[in-house]
Amino acid sequence: MELLFLGTGSGVPSKGRNVSAIALQLLEERGATWLFDCGEATQHQILHTSIRPRRIERIFITHLHGDHIFGLPGLLGSRSFQGGETPLFVYGPTGIHSFVETALAVSGTRLKYDLHIHEFTEGVIFEDEQFIVTAKLLDHGLPSYGFRIVEKDLPGTLLVDQLRALGVRPGPIYQQIKRGELVTLDDGTVIDGRNFVAPPKKGRIVAIIGDTRYCEASVELAKQADVLVHEATFRAKEAHLAHDYYHSTTLQAAEVAKRAEVKQLILTHISSRYQGEMCDELVEEAKTIFPNVSLAFDFSSFPVLKKSAE
Numbered sequence: 090m091e092l093l094f095l096g097t098g099s100g101v102p103s104k105g106r107n108v109s110a111i112a113l114q115l116l117e118e119r120g121a122t123w124l125f126d127c128g129e130a131t132q133h134q135i136l137h138t139s140i141r142p143r144r145i146e147r148i149f150i151t152h153l154h155g156d157h158i159f160g161l162p163g164l165l166g167s168r169s170f171q172g173g174e175t176p177l178f179v180y181g182p183t184g185i186h187s188f189v190e191t192a193l194a195v196s197g198t199r200l201k202y203d204l205h206i207h208e209f210t211e212g213v214i215f216e217d218e219q220f221i222v223t224a225k226l227l228d229h230g231l232p233s234y235g236f237r238i239v240e241k242d243l244p245g246t247l248l249v250d251q252l253r254a255l256g257v258r259p260g261p262i263y264q265q266i267k268r269g270e271l272v273t274l275d276d277g278t279v280i281d282g283r284n285f286v287a288p289p290k291k292g293r294i295v296a297i298i299g300d301t302r303y304c305e306a307s308v309e310l311a312k313q314a315d316v317l318v319h320e321a322t323f324r325a326k327e328a329h330l331a332h333d334y335y336h337s338t339t340l341q342a343a344e345v346a347k348r349a350e351v352k353q354l355i356l357t358h359i360s361s362r363y364q365g366e367m368c369d370e371l372v373e374e375a376k377t378i379f380p381n382v383s384l385a386f387d388f389s390s391f392p393v394l395k396k397s398a399e
């Protein structure tokens with residue numbers, strides 16, 4: 090699991106930063122990439138990475154401002170042109186359906202794969218045996234959402250060495266043991282399967298927050314997350330601008346991280362007014378409140394490490 094930032098600037102693209110898009114690489118977990126937002130030229134950014142458009146399985150849109158969605162129709166079309174045949178699921182606020190359908194229809198774009206577009210409000214927007222994704226409304230000029238991506242706990246592995254030491258050979262009996270059943274061995278000994286399975290591994294939690302002012306919903310979404318991705322469009326001194334434009338400052342992002350007790354904070358959606366050393370200052374500001382802060386640049390990647398058994 091890895092976060093790969095494709096665009097980290099706010100509003101309009103600059104030479105240094107493209108507009109918003111983040112890839113959550115789930116190659117080991119499910120051979121897939123999930124995208125969060127898809128600003129203009131996201132597909133160009135993807136060309137500089139190892140991401141394969143046909144591996145993109147789900148696209149989650151935080152809100153409908155252009156810097157978060159104008160790259161979507163192009164990417165959807167290219168995915169088809171480049172041989173993508175597996176279904177693609179797009180999740181976004183009300184309006185995403187007509188935006189995508191209209192762009193594809195008027196441009197005569199026909200997709201060779203099934204496109205499923207889900208308009209969501211709050212709550213669980215996706216769940217399978219591996220992951221659950223919930224959304225909450227934030228505080229922005231348009232309805233903007235944050236996502237909490239929770240990996241379900243992974244079952245503990247079978248303690249094969251200990252079984253072998255007892256002379257238990259691999260076979261269907263291993264399945265019974267793994268289920269934690271009481272099992273009678275050939276010599277009549279009864280063993281308790283639960284003693285031969287390692288504790289379950291805790292799944293990871295990633296929170297990706299869309300454009301927003303400082304708000305409670307961000308804290309709730311990020312509770313004890315391994316990684317929180319939060320916008321920091323402005324530095325602390327420009328709190329008035331952040332408020333007027335419905336964005337956050339470095340300090341506000343750090344405050345969310347602290348209150349939510351996350352392990353790591355990554356700042357993104359950075360105004361083009363901050364360049365070079367000023368970016369270091371943004372990080373230093375945030376660190377006055379929360380220690381483990383990084384600032385994302387285009388193509389920055391951050392592994393989301395597996396947890397050891399707890």
Ligand SMILES: [Zn+2]
Pocket residue numbers: 099100109154156157300358
């Ligand atoms: Zn934005």
Ligand SMILES: [Zn+2]
Pocket residue numbers: 152154229300
């Ligand atoms: Zn916005």
